[in-house]
Amino acid sequence: MTTVLETEDLRKQFGDLVAVDDVSLAFDGDDITSIIGPNGAGKTTFYNLLTGVLEPTAGEIWLRKDGDLREITDAPPHEVARSGLSRSYQVTNVFEKLTIRENLQVARIAHDGRTLDVRSRSATDEALNARIDELLELTGLTEQAEIRCDALSHGEKRSVEIALALAIEPTVFLLDEPTAGMNPTETREIVSLIRDLDEELETTFVVTEHDMDVVTDISDRIVVLAEGAVLADGEPRDVLTDERVTEAYLGSEAV
Ligand SMILES: Nc1ncnc2c1ncn2[C@@H]1O[C@H](COP(=O)(O)OP(=O)(O)OP(=O)(O)O)[C@@H](O)[C@H]1O
Ligand SMILES: [Mg+2]
Secondary structure: OOEEEEEEEEEEEEOOEEEEEEEEEEEEOOOOEEEEOOOOOOHHHHHHHHOOOOOOOEEEEEEEEOOEEEEOOOOOHHHHHHHOEEEOOOHHHOOOOOEHHHHHHHHHHHHHOOOOOHHHOOOHHHHHHHHHHHHHHHOOOHHHOOOEHHHOOHHHHHHHHHHHHHOOOOOEEEEEOOOOOOOHHHHHHHHHHHHHHHHHOOOEEEEEOOOHHHHHHHOOEEEEEEOOEEEEEEOHHHHHOOHHHHHHHOOOOOO
8 A cells, every 4th residue: 555645633623613633544546535424524624624725723744745755734725736636626717718728728837837938838838738638538528628618518617627637647636526516427427537537547536425326436445524533434335334324424414
């Protein structure tokens, strides 16, 4: 097992409320891990801590970079992204008036720290465009590449968000409810996309999800959060039959 991301006693309090309660988790580079739990369990807050959007009350966060685990606990969001931890963009981060290809160019260029200046137009542009073609292919967007984003369906936009997050070639990619608001067909497509991407890329995928069919379908490992703490952690068949897990969901409409 190669740990790509690790937390140690990670904690977040909002006043008296403990949203993330001393969570120590190591994510294996070979696994797709799902983080599940009832509404308010702390899943999104956990992501916000990992990505530097929120400052932890206590604890540490480590991310693998260039072969070593490095501490990113206090790094701001842009530095975390630069270090290789990406998160699915919200729709608002897609430039609606630009085509899919142009959006990917912007993401790539921003990541490379390059400018649109003519002087930077060198042979590396070819490498950039080749990489973008590859991303389009991987995310099934080749045919729509020249279409403006404001003309895309909800499902297609979700694929663009995923492509944008992958444009920086992250070590770890965190998806927060990737199938939220999707119909069954779109859900199936996004699940198979994530599985394909996991096969094709070095990137490690971590997913939060309420849809148990998706969770069962996609996960090598499931972590259950309840009231901010890890309630269960292991292979899907063990976790999903764990009594404490079914109890945690009792009365919750999520399942
Ligand atoms: N900025 C904030 N200020 C105060 N309380 C917050 C804040 N963000 C989250 N919380 C609280 O922390 C707890 C965990 O919320 P969080 O959004 O992380 O849960 P979640 O597991 O993502 O839930 P859901 O499944 O509904 O998305 C909740 O009680 C929530 O009300
Ligand atoms: Mg959430």
